Amino acid sequence: MTNDTWATVQTKLKGALGANNFSSWIQPLEFSKLNAGVMTFHVPTNFIGNYVSQNFGDQIIYHMNQMGESVRRLEFTVQSQTRTVAAATPTAAPAPKPTSTQEISGSPIDSRFTFDTFVVGKPNELAHAAARRVADGGPVTFNPLFLYGGVGLGKTHLMHAIANELKLRSPELNVLYLSAEQFMYRFITALRERKMMDFKQLFRSVDVLMVDDVQFIGGKDSTQEEFFHTFNALVDGQKQIIISADRAPGEIKDLEERIKSRLQCGLVVDLHPTDYELRLGILQSKVEVYAAQYPDLAIAPGVLEFLAHRISTNVRVLEGALTRLFAFASLVGREITLELTQDCLSDVLKASDRKVTVEEIQRKVSEHYNIRLSDMIGPKRVRNYARPRQVAMYLAKTMTSRSLPEIGRRFGGRDHTTVMHGVRRIEELKVTDSQIADDLELLRRALEE
Numbered sequence: 333m334t335n336d337t338w339a340t341v342q343t344k345l346k347g348a349l350g351a352n353n354f355s356s357w358i359q360p361l362e363f364s365k366l367n368a369g370v371m372t373f374h375v376p377t378n379f380i381g382n383y384v385s386q387n388f389g390d391q392i393i394y395h396m397n398q399m400g401e402s403v404r405r406l407e408f409t410v411q412s413q414t415r416t417v418a419a420a421t422p423t424a425a426p427a428p429k430p431t432s433t434q435e436i437s438g439s440p441i442d443s444r445f446t447f448d449t450f451v452v453g454k455p456n457e458l459a460h461a462a463a464r465r466v467a468d469g470g471p472v473t474f475n476p477l478f479l480y481g482g483v484g485l486g487k488t489h490l491m492h493a494i495a496n497e498l499k500l501r502s503p504e505l506n507v508l509y510l511s512a513e514q515f516m517y518r519f520i521t522a523l524r525e526r527k528m529m530d531f532k533q534l535f536r537s538v539d540v541l542m543v544d545d546v547q548f549i550g551g552k553d554s555t556q557e558e559f560f561h562t563f564n565a566l567v568d569g570q571k572q573i574i575i576s577a578d579r580a581p582g583e584i585k586d587l588e589e590r591i592k593s594r595l596q597c598g599l600v601v602d603l604h605p606t607d608y609e610l611r612l613g614i615l616q617s618k619v620e621v622y623a624a625q626y627p628d629l630a631i632a633p634g635v636l637e638f639l640a641h642r643i644s645t646n647v648r649v650l651e652g653a654l655t656r657l658f659a660f661a662s663l664v665g666r667e668i669t670l671e672l673t674q675d676c677l678s679d680v681l682k683a684s685d686r687k688v689t690v691e692e693i694q695r696k697v698s699e700h701y702n703i704r705l706s707d708m709i710g711p712k713r714v715r716n717y718a719r720p721r722q723v724a725m726y727l728a729k730t731m732t733s734r735s736l737p738e739i740g741r742r743f744g745g746r747d748h749t750t751v752m753h754g755v756r757r758i759e760e761l762k763v764t765d766s767q768i769a770d771d772l773e774l775l776r777r778a779l780e781e
């Protein structure tokens with residue numbers, strides 16, 4: 333048979349499988365030979381070979397036989413890296429394989445981000461345990477390790493901690509840490525400077541690859557494609573990959589399905605929002621560091637508890653608050669008291685006040701009075717609905733920054749004077765009706781939680 337036969341079959345497969353599948357899976361196959369019913373291809377990675385065999389094998393055999401060839405079985409052999417790349421860019425010379433961490437430069441690793449300085453609590457214990465396991469080295473058990481969670485919850489800290497630990501235990505390993513954005517820029521630069529071979533070789537020669545904030549490649553098609561191939565090559569080579577993102581793989585916007593499914597293949601763990609105990613633990617550990625820096629400063633009892641209670645957004649904000657507090661207290665030469673804390677951090681404290689929405693208020697109030705949300709918002713004027721409606725309006729006015737007309741709009745398009753009347757009525761009842769006063773107190777607390 334000739335290469336032309338394979339080319340014709342490729343065209344048929346493109347029509348049958350679609351352009352995306354074709355470019356991801358069929359195009360990378362390099363026909364090698366057909367011998368005694370066995371058709372052999374060179375493939376860039378084992379993964380591609382396995383995938384094609386499982387998903388498209390029958391179709392390839394079918395079309396080949398339609399063309400008059402006799403194919404019983406497919407075989408895939410992984411090309412040596414030099415060959416793969418040389419085939420893609422015939423004029424470029426193979427780049428030497430980097431041999432040490434210094435030669436592969438990613439982003440610098442922060443030596444302060446270690447396991448020792450990472451405070452473990454319920455919300456992050458699983459992520460911490462998984463990171464520790466990877467840092468302990470040994471055979472790759474889950475690949476990739478995918479860490480995700482909200483802003484400032486310690487993903488980058490854990491990745492750096494792994495890198496720091498690996499550097500200590502196995503200095504010979506090539507550990508590459510970079511953000512997904514840097515990955516993209518390197519890829520674009522390599523394309524522009526016609527250095528794709530160097531790029532591929534660099535990324536395929538690492539022992540541990542860490543990519544931070546991978547959600548960034550969502551919607552960037554060529555970068556995703558390259559990331560996918562890098563990923564597969566490393567997994568095939570039993571190299572550890574560690575990925576972080578702000579959300580689970582399945583929820584990353586505009587990320588190709590095949591990448592989502594690859595990212596889910598290993599261990600996916602999330603860092604939950606911090607709880608009070610974890611925040612307090614983090615503050616205590618940071619204070620120890622500051623105590624060495626500012627030996628003359630005292631911190632009054634209750635301050636850390638107050639901060640852990642009031643700043644619940646993320647650890648970065650918590651750290652920033654503490655830094656500011658110590659700097660301020662050392663400038664004025666005073667003990668860090670609750671009063672000084674409130675003065676110094678008034679903006680941070682205000683910003684992290686929990687924002688309650690009118691919708692949340694409506695939901696909580698309707699649950700509390702056991703009525704349907706639609707009845708509370710709707711036009712019915714019977715007292716069973718009207719009183720809870722007024723309570724919700726009152727809470728919306730006092731707990732949110734919405735104006736009366738805005739609140740009216742959220743209550744089925746009512747006029748602002750109706751809202752004003754409702755708010756006034758509850759203000760009066762609060763004083764005369766203890767049941768209403770209790771209801772308000774209960775609801776307010778539930779909404780502030």
Ligand SMILES: Nc1ncnc2c1ncn2[C@@H]1O[C@H](COP(=O)(O)OP(=O)(O)OP(=O)(O)O)[C@@H](O)[C@H]1O
Binds near residue numbers: 451488648
């Ligand atoms: N459990 C923890 N113990 C100690 N420090 C922590 C902990 N969690 C977070 N931090 C600190 O909080 C700061 C923010 O953490 P980090 O940069 O790792 O967050 P991230 O999850 O990567 O956030 P982003 O999504 O913004 O990249 C860092 O200074 C980090 O050291």
